[in-house]
Amino acid sequence: MKRFTDINQYKNFFESLIQKERKAEMEFHLNEISLLSARQREAKGRAILNLIGKDAGTGIGGVFLVKLVRGSGLPDNEISNGDVVIISKDKPTGKEEQATVVSKTKRSITIAYNKIPPYLVFGRNLRLDLYSNDITFQRMLDAIDSLEKLPNLQEYVKSNIVLLHESENLNIQKFSSDILNSKQQEIINQALDINDIFLIHGPPGTGKTTTLSYLIKSLFQEQEKVLVTAPSNTAVDNILEKLQTLEIPATRIGNPIRMDENLLNLSLDVQLQDHPEYQQANGIWNKIQVLKKEQDDYVPASGQNRRGLSDSKIIQLASSKKPYRGIQSAKLRKMAKWIKIQQEINKNYEEAQALQTSAIESILEKSPVICTTNSSAGSDLLKDIIFDVVCIDEATQSTEPEALIPLVKGRKWVLAGDHQQLPPTVKAKEASDLSISLFERFQSELPENRIDILTIQYRMHKEIMQFSNENFYDNQLKAHPTVSNHSLHDLPGFEPFPYVNPAIEKVVKASEPIVFINCDNGKEQQLADSHSWFNLEEIALTKEITDALLSSRLFPEDIGIISPYDQQVSRLKSALRDYHVEIKSIDGFQGREKEVIIISLVRSNPDGNIGFLRDYRRLNVALTRAKRKLIIIGNPSTLQSNPIYKTLIENIFNQ
Numbered sequence: 270m271k272r273f274t275d276i277n278q279y280k281n282f283f284e285s286l287i288q289k290e291r292k293a294e295m296e297f298h299l300n301e302i303s304l305l306s307a308r309q310r311e312a313k314g315r316a317i318l319n320l321i322g323k324d325a326g327t328g329i330g331g332v333f334l335v336k337l338v339r340g341s342g343l344p345d346n347e348i349s350n351g352d353v354v355i356i357s358k359d360k361p362t363g364k365e366e367q368a369t370v371v372s373k374t375k376r377s378i379t380i381a382y383n384k385i386p387p388y389l390v391f392g393r394n395l396r397l398d399l400y401s402n403d404i405t406f407q408r409m410l411d412a413i414d415s416l417e418k419l420p421n422l423q424e425y426v427k428s429n430i431v432l433l434h435e436s437e438n439l440n441i442q443k444f445s446s447d448i449l450n451s452k453q454q455e456i457i458n459q460a461l462d463i464n465d466i467f468l469i470h471g472p473p474g475t476g477k478t479t480t481l482s483y484l485i486k487s488l489f490q491e492q493e494k495v496l497v498t499a500p501s502n503t504a505v506d507n508i509l510e511k512l513q514t515l516e517i518p519a520t521r522i523g524n525p526i527r528m529d530e531n532l533l534n535l536s537l538d539v540q541l542q543d544h545p546e547y548q549q550a551n552g553i554w555n556k557i558q559v560l561k562k563e564q565d566d567y568v569p570a571s572g573q574n575r576r577g578l579s580d581s582k583i584i585q586l587a588s589s590k591k592p593y594r595g596i597q598s599a600k601l602r603k604m605a606k607w608i609k610i611q612q613e614i615n616k617n618y619e620e621a622q623a624l625q626t627s628a629i630e631s632i633l634e635k636s637p638v639i640c641t642t643n644s645s646a647g648s649d650l651l652k653d654i655i656f657d658v659v660c661i662d663e664a665t666q667s668t669e670p671e672a673l674i675p676l677v678k679g680r681k682w683v684l685a686g687d688h689q690q691l692p693p694t695v696k697a698k699e700a701s702d703l704s705i706s707l708f709e710r711f712q713s714e715l716p717e718n719r720i721d722i723l724t725i726q727y728r729m730h731k732e733i734m735q736f737s738n739e740n741f742y743d744n745q746l747k748a749h750p751t752v753s754n755h756s757l758h759d760l761p762g763f764e765p766f767p768y769v770n771p772a773i774e775k776v777v778k779a780s781e782p783i784v785f786i787n788c789d790n791g792k793e794q795q796l797a798d799s800h801s802w803f804n805l806e807e808i809a810l811t812k813e814i815t816d817a818l819l820s821s822r823l824f825p826e827d828i829g830i831i832s833p834y835d836q837q838v839s840r841l842k843s844a845l846r847d848y849h850v851e852i853k854s855i856d857g858f859q860g861r862e863k864e865v866i867i868i869s870l871v872r873s874n875p876d877g878n879i880g881f882l883r884d885y886r887r888l889n890v891a892l893t894r895a896k897r898k899l900i901i902i903g904n905p906s907t908l909q910s911n912p913i914y915k916t917l918i919e920n921i922f923n924q
């Protein structure tokens with residue numbers, strides 16, 4: 270494992286990896302731009318079309334601001350403040366001047382150029398393209414810089430683990446519960462006792478998120494301020510849902526569009542709506558709109574109109590009622606009126622901004638638990654808040670610099686994860702060192718009293734658990750008696766539908782918890798503009814299976830459909846649009862569970878090529894999401910070219 274002699278070496282090592290990853294991200298965007306049509310890229314949320322560019326003056330540090338407007342409103346997109354974007358008339362080439370997003374509204378996006386913007390951006394029919402989600406890279410670099418101010422964390426990340434303090438209160442049972450098992454309770458007590466780092470290793474379904482949420486409850490009861498993060502919005506919502514059940518008053522930061530709608534009441538945006546200062550600010554925003562309309566009757570004091578005159582000079586000349594340097598006195602008066610309204614707008618704007626900031630600060634200050642993604646933990650909203658404890662769920666899916674973004678905001682750290690599940694996504698081959706998470710690195714370095722493993726799982730029937738247990742967890746996992754034999758039969762109302770096609774009959778048989786459905790006639794396909802795969806025969810089969818399950822009186826919310834390929838996921842979503850079952854990629858389903866899971870594996874070719882299905886950690890995640898029934902659809906002869914799939918399929922057929 271990597272060790273660092275000094276913090277500069279650490280900084281240089283990670284900064285260089287971050288830059289490589291940043292470059293790979295730009296290459297990814299250019300590649301996608303060349304493969305997709307403008308509309309397809311807009312549908313992915315990474316381009317905005319039909320914009321009109323207007324000069325918006327200069328901003329802090331002398332940058333040149335351009336406001337891009339679309340009257341009908343901006344489509345849903347993943348472009349955020351701080352991201353690097355490029356503007357073009359047609360397809361961008363990557364040679365365009367780069368700009369940074371500074372603000373966004375429903376109808377406009379304002380960007381900043383370091384140099385005078387290219388003339389083209391003040392036109393119509395413009396296209397804006399995301400070039401790099403730069404804000405996260407910037408936050409990673411900032412987090413590494415802040416290590417300077419955190420001597421303890423600095424030593425730990427350098428692997429000077431010997432410096433860890435001995436806990437003083439060990440064995441004092443602060444926490445006990447009738448709901449959690451003894452190991453989960455022990456872990457919470459250990460994590461409460463220590464003053465620095467604790468790792469919870471939780472194989473699938475063993476309750477790492479559950480344990481973390483009870484730990485957070487204890488910390489809240491001890492009046493500690495807690496930051497809770499995870500790599501994705503889905504993973505944040507997953508733990509937030511548990512915190513909501515435990516009645517912990519948490520606040521969720523992030524874009525409400527990307528949040529689970531059942532949790533929206535916890536979002537900062539929704540909490541703000543009820544805040545008196547925010548409501549007052551809204552009143553002022555409305556007043557500003559009225560003033561702007563009023564301004565339309567006068568002459569804007571733009572660079573061209575004012576001919577070098579200052580605001581005060583224009584006002585003075587207007588009252589003298591004389592023309593000046595060829596500007597008619599009527600025009601001067603109209604400009605003066607415009608300037609006076611502008612001054613009022615500016616005053617109101619500052620007041621509204623101050624009220625809004627104060628409302629946000631008061632909510633965040635009062636909120637004992639704040640939840641957000643790792644990246645958003647570095648947002649300005651949290652810049653002045655220091656947390657007693659930072660908890661990261663799914664920590665094995667975060668790169669080390671990404672995990673540092675929340676970690677540097679705290680004084681004690683609890684990380685939960687499982688390195689046998691999906692690792693962080695790293696685009697650049699040369700940055701592959703980033704795929705070892707801090708959790709994984711710490712796991713091999715921390716002393717025994719800083720890490721513990723949960724081994725009783727509460728999700729899967731024992732036969733569903735068996736394959737992962739044997740192949741990935743050295744048979745350490747045990748199925749709790751409440752789940753080890755549970756089946757579809759125990760679900761209220763379940764009744765196998767009698768008229769199911771015999772080829773798929775076993776999908777409604779409660780006695781077979783794991784089944785493999787042969788789709789050897791399926792054809793894997795790829796569009797010319799995509800690297801992703803789909804398989805229409807598997808989609809038809811998935812639909813038939815879902816029909817059979819729903820006809821057997823299962824509820825749509827009990828069924829999850831997952832696939833490794835985005836193309837298959839989006840086609841399944843449109844084919845099963847009216848079914849109201851959850852359909853996601855395997856990666857997007859990590860940390861989640863359903864009574865029944867259908868996996869569509871897609872790959873079907875005579876060469877036995879199974880692409881990124883080869884990553885056993887993706888397979889492990891896919892196989893461990895179902896509680897009572899796991900249905901795998903695939904082409905056995907293609908899959909069996911890989912030894913791990915061969916064992917899996919043989920095991921299922923021999924059961």
Ligand SMILES: Nc1ncnc2c1ncn2[C@@H]1O[C@H](COP(=O)(O)OP(=O)(O)OP(=O)(O)O)[C@@H](O)[C@H]1O
Binds near residue numbers: 478
């Ligand atoms: N002590 C317990 N008693 C009963 N049910 C439990 C207990 N601990 C966890 N569970 C249940 O087990 C299931 C899995 O829990 P959880 O999602 O916390 O596991 P996880 O380890 O985070 O899973 P994954 O590795 O998939 O992210 C949930 O339905 C949860 O309610």
